[in-house]
Amino acid sequence: MDRLDRRILHELQQDGRLTNAELADRVGLTPSPCLRRVRQLEQQGVIRGYRAQLDPVAVERGFQPFVTVVMRHEDRSTVAEFERRVAELPEVVEAHRLFGDPDYLLRVAVADLAAYERFVTDVLSGLPGIAQVHSHLTMKQVKADAGIPVQRG
Amino acid sequence: MDRLDRRILHELQQDGRLTNAELADRVGLTPSPCLRRVRQLEQQGVIRGYRAQLDPVAVERGFQPFVTVVMRHEDRSTVAEFERRVAELPEVVEAHRLFGDPDYLLRVAVADLAAYERFVTDVLSGLPGIAQVHSHLTMKQVKADAGIPVQRG
């Protein structure tokens, strides 16, 4: 993994649909070696895949609070059951088990406040082992997800 | 935006490098109308772009804590300055200003614990207006970012 690979990763993180010809041009290679490097990065798992970035509002998922969860009992089977069910919820876009307090940090994506209220009351509260749920609504996105910095940084 | 558009969005969120021919096949269209829909979704901003998903460990950004920040003074210029500088930090992948407490939630990406220690002491603590910084390390990712659910859900 040299400087060239990093530049390739950087470009593909900015625009995952670059043609190989254009990518080669940007990183200063001809198409052949450039494609070889891309394929190798894919095979090594450095590039995990490619994804279209969607506008959450357009697909009715514009309301994205963070939710922290504190658990009551931490017996193994309750925790496992909680995690299994959280992972299955489509509204939960991402879930982390943290060290210390709170126990979990979830990122939720629903249409609006009303949908969120229904989600918390009807779905989330029903999961086993929960002691407390706190909602953190974002007032303003100070920095949008810009991807992982690949070069210097 | 009909059922077909949603299926297109779903497929492109799973694999942003699908060829138009393959995409058309999956959603049950021929390539021409399929491409027209994709272009329209792009122009409308429903599709914001395409991105390669990288393995954070491979690019030395495998340590990704969440950081909460509580501010001391909330006078306008200090807050603005804080936000401006946070947004410029490459280690900060995402930053949200929240309602209530804490004031900010940041997602940080660095190589390891040692790099994180340096980041907090040398960089983050130097920003203006901060009262408290709390680090939340993730023990386990219960659900990895699966993208926004586009269909039903």
Added chain:
DNA sequence: GGTGAAAGCTAGCCGGC
């Protein structure tokens, strides 16, 4: 929404450094 044809891109193979 579908068809067809031109232009452009991909991906493998080869030689050269």
Added chain:
DNA sequence: GCCGGCTAGCTTTCACC
């Protein structure tokens, strides 16, 4: 070992039905 040139085959992208 990695780069660059070449070519066959496929994909994209039009105009038109």
